[in-house]
Amino acid sequence: MKSIYFDNAATSNPKPKIVIEAVQDYLKNICASPGRGGYGLGLEAGRIIFEAREKIRHLFNGPSEENIIFTPNVTYALNFALLGILKPGDHVITTSMEHNSVIRPLRLLEKNRNVEISIVKCNKKGELDPSDIIKEIKPSTKAIVFTHASNVSGTILPVESLPEFKNHTDAFIILDAAQTAGVIDIDFEKSGLDFLGFTGHKALYGPPGTGGLVMSRRAGKAIMPTICGGTGSRSDMEFQPDFTPDKMEAGTPNTAGIAGLSAGLDFINENGVDKIHKHEMKLTKIFIDGLKQIPKVKIYGPDEIEKRVSTVSITIDDSDMGELAFRLDVEYGIMIRSGLHCSPLGHKTLGTFPEGTLRFSFGYFNTEEEVEYGLNVIKELAQE
Amino acid sequence: MKSIYFDNAATSNPKPKIVIEAVQDYLKNICASPGRGGYGLGLEAGRIIFEAREKIRHLFNGPSEENIIFTPNVTYALNFALLGILKPGDHVITTSMEHNSVIRPLRLLEKNRNVEISIVKCNKKGELDPSDIIKEIKPSTKAIVFTHASNVSGTILPVESLPEFKNHTDAFIILDAAQTAGVIDIDFEKSGLDFLGFTGHKALYGPPGTGGLVMSRRAGKAIMPTICGGTGSRSDMEFQPDFTPDKMEAGTPNTAGIAGLSAGLDFINENGVDKIHKHEMKLTKIFIDGLKQIPKVKIYGPDEIEKRVSTVSITIDDSDMGELAFRLDVEYGIMIRSGLHCSPLGHKTLGTFPEGTLRFSFGYFNTEEEVEYGLNVIKELAQE
Numbered sequence: 001m002k003s004i005y006f007d008n009a010a011t012s013n014p015k016p017k018i019v020i021e022a023v024q025d026y027l028k029n030i031c032a033s034p035g036r037g038g039y040g041l042g043l044e045a046g047r048i049i050f051e052a053r054e055k056i057r058h059l060f061n062g063p064s065e066e067n068i069i070f071t072p073n074v075t076y077a078l079n080f081a082l083l084g085i086l087k088p089g090d091h092v093i094t095t096s097m098e099h100n101s102v103i104r105p106l107r108l109l110e111k112n113r114n115v116e117i118s119i120v121k122c123n124k125k126g127e128l129d130p131s132d133i134i135k136e137i138k139p140s141t142k143a144i145v146f147t148h149a150s151n152v153s154g155t156i157l158p159v160e161s162l163p164e165f166k167n168h169t170d171a172f173i174i175l176d177a178a179q180t181a182g183v184i185d186i187d188f189e190k191s192g193l194d195f196l197g198f199t200g201h202k203a204l205y206g207p208p209g210t211g212g213l214v215m216s217r218r219a220g221k222a223i224m225p226t227i228c229g230g231t232g233s234r235s236d237m238e239f240q241p242d243f244t245p246d247k248m249e250a251g252t253p254n255t256a257g258i259a260g261l262s263a264g265l266d267f268i269n270e271n272g273v274d275k276i277h278k279h280e281m282k283l284t285k286i287f288i289d290g291l292k293q294i295p296k297v298k299i300y301g302p303d304e305i306e307k308r309v310s311t312v313s314i315t316i317d318d319s320d321m322g323e324l325a326f327r328l329d330v331e332y333g334i335m336i337r338s339g340l341h342c343s344p345l346g347h348k349t350l351g352t353f354p355e356g357t358l359r360f361s362f363g364y365f366n367t368e369e370e371v372e373y374g375l376n377v378i379k380e381l382a383q384e
Numbered sequence: 385m386k387s388i389y390f391d392n393a394a395t396s397n398p399k400p401k402i403v404i405e406a407v408q409d410y411l412k413n414i415c416a417s418p419g420r421g422g423y424g425l426g427l428e429a430g431r432i433i434f435e436a437r438e439k440i441r442h443l444f445n446g447p448s449e450e451n452i453i454f455t456p457n458v459t460y461a462l463n464f465a466l467l468g469i470l471k472p473g474d475h476v477i478t479t480s481m482e483h484n485s486v487i488r489p490l491r492l493l494e495k496n497r498n499v500e501i502s503i504v505k506c507n508k509k510g511e512l513d514p515s516d517i518i519k520e521i522k523p524s525t526k527a528i529v530f531t532h533a534s535n536v537s538g539t540i541l542p543v544e545s546l547p548e549f550k551n552h553t554d555a556f557i558i559l560d561a562a563q564t565a566g567v568i569d570i571d572f573e574k575s576g577l578d579f580l581g582f583t584g585h586k587a588l589y590g591p592p593g594t595g596g597l598v599m600s601r602r603a604g605k606a607i608m609p610t611i612c613g614g615t616g617s618r619s620d621m622e623f624q625p626d627f628t629p630d631k632m633e634a635g636t637p638n639t640a641g642i643a644g645l646s647a648g649l650d651f652i653n654e655n656g657v658d659k660i661h662k663h664e665m666k667l668t669k670i671f672i673d674g675l676k677q678i679p680k681v682k683i684y685g686p687d688e689i690e691k692r693v694s695t696v697s698i699t700i701d702d703s704d705m706g707e708l709a710f711r712l713d714v715e716y717g718i719m720i721r722s723g724l725h726c727s728p729l730g731h732k733t734l735g736t737f738p739e740g741t742l743r744f745s746f747g748y749f750n751t752e753e754e755v756e757y758g759l760n761v762i763k764e765l766a767q768e
Contacts, residue, residue, distance in 0.1 A: 024407070
């Protein structure tokens with residue numbers, strides 16, 4: 001039976017060979033604590049982390065290596081930004097397309113710190129009207145946080161409107177780039193971002209256990225640490241150091257994972273974000289065009305292909321999505337994800353709550369043949 | 385030149401072959417999001433994590449798999465326990481031998497939540513008199529937190545006194561087992577612990593990016609999440625689920641690392657904690673006995689070998705510790721760590737603040753020959 005992976009929005013699979021080799025090389029030949037021991041191997045581990053910071057800074061045009069921190073995943077990155085910035089009584093604006101990695105920490109802050117949340121409604125395709133954000137801005141608005149692209153419908157949200165927001169507020173702008181880092185060009189400095197949360201194991205092709213935050217200079221100064229501990233710096237102090245990246249990176253880092261992420265960034269650079277994006281969107285277009293020919297299939301998200309990333313949610317009339325996903329795997333060897341994709345808000349916006357959708361998400365390693373096969377299978381299932 | 389690694393208190397090196405292979409196998413052949421996709425590979429990833437939980441439960445005799453959570457390292461584990469339990473006005477007791485992974489989050493809580501801290505002084509060998517803890521207990525005492533063994537002097541703290549503490553208080557007992565998990569038998573249930581923080585990459589022989597918390601049933605119920613986000617469970621809810629382990633594990637976990645940690649636990653089980661401990665202590669005894677013959681060398685920590693783990697801090701009169709560590713690496717190929725080892729409190733207790741010590745820490749892969757070589761080099765350096 002075939003084995004086709006269409007769940008790249010969850011994690012990219014396969015990983016490039018150089019990523020697996022970099023992790024292996026680290027575990028075999030280095031394996032020392034970076035920034036702690038002064039011996040050669042410890043310095044080598046420190047160099048791996050610094051180079052990964054350089055590559056991230058370069059990919060997103062971030063302000064400086066010191067303003068890039070590594071975290072266990074993008075969820076931690078977004079939590080660190082929100083918990084590190086929002087104080088009691090602050091107001092935050094977000095959208096109705098967010099993942100639980102944004103809405104759950106906000107609900108916690110609402111409860112624990114009396115943070116006020118405004119959730120701007122996106123339309124039924126998941127599209128955000130930037131003027132709706134601006135309408136919610138008030139003097140107490142401390143942060144605006146939204147996803148760059150929905151992990152449910154693939155809808156891209158308007159990052160190009162950020163400079164306009166800046167005309168109305170000094171609030172920190174936080175972007176959840178979980179679904180876009182590596183496939184859509186992001187210019188941190190030009191966009192006027194304060195925080196960009198990225199994950200290593202999706203479209204940056206790194207291993208799980210990696211992610212991070214790019215911070216503007218003012219954000220790096222303002223953020224308070226959530227997790228404190230040994231940093232290998234200012235070890236004479238019982239308080240967390242107040243400088244980045246140290247203040248945000250406590251304990252022994254996942255250097256094996258970061259070595260793999262660094263190789264993933266090399267893979268991105270060798271192939272080019274643009275080429276990767278074009279390939280994924282070609283597959284997405286073939287898929288959506290094919291789906292439109294199949295009766296009973298409903299496609300969610302924008303009609304225009306350029307308003308999407310390579311994630312497509314569908315439902316099939318008169319079918320149970322969980323059962324279909326199971327059959328796709330067991331009978332046809334197609335791996336996708338059904339359900340709510342950790343985004344109850346997104347599904348409510350799209351009108352697919354609480355049943356959920358079937359989500360297909362393509363990566364750079366998927367082929368046209370795989371997509372055609374997927375379409376044929378869906379056709380077969382929809383006709384039953 | 386030789387290449388001898390004596391920095392196992394920072395991270396164990398080398399890693400067992402099965403650990404490296406498990407990580408590689410995961411990245412090559414699985415690489416799916418556990419607990420998210422319902423397809424075969426996703427279930428396989430979930431199985432890897434569940435098995436690792438079983439092995440941790442078994443190693444420490446924890447209450448149940450659900451009460452074991454994985455974290456990026458032990459620093460996060462200890463932060464989660466402290467931040468998740470201590471509320472404004474609570475009192476916490478700790479010791480003067482703690483790592484910054486305990487004292488820094490406590491200093492943060494002191495500032496942000498008005499938590500009151502009592503630091504019980506250990507003696508000049510780093511030894512804790514348990515009655516000094518009991519003297520500090522008061523009605524507002526919510527937690528007692530201490531390290532199982534100092535990462536500076538190797539001094540073991542009296543875990544056997546925990547049941548006695550329980551006669552005086554209902555406070556949560558938190559143990560930092562960073563230096564002992566894998567080398568000293570810990571019976572979680574018998575000890576009366578509420579939280580045990582462990583790290584994966586030290587004496588459990590796993591990769592970096594791994595660690596966790598074992599929680600008692602009452603601790604698992606009481607703990608509040610610090611980081612919120614997608615859990616792959618109750619995805620219909622905008623709030624973090626209130627059950628363990630999900631409430632404490634947000635975002636995509638480091639399954640590659642956990643696969644490696646699971647293999648590290650197999651390595652421990654195959655060899656036996658007891659055998660590992662005996663080997664390390666044999667090396668430690670040879671080292672300390674040898675050091676005693678070298679004039680100018682001062683050894684810190686307990687005199688009795690059974691009151692120690694395999695970490696030995698020394699100073700050499702009339703020498704600069706940083707320079708000595710550098711020469712040990714460059715001229716003799718010996719990797720150790722000088723300085724304050726992220727424990728200003730510990731060094732103040734031992735009387736080695738702010739100059740620090742040379743720290744030698746032995747692992748299961750070190751040999752008697754290596755220790756003898758180390759002794760000869762120290763002799764040479766001390767005679768200069």
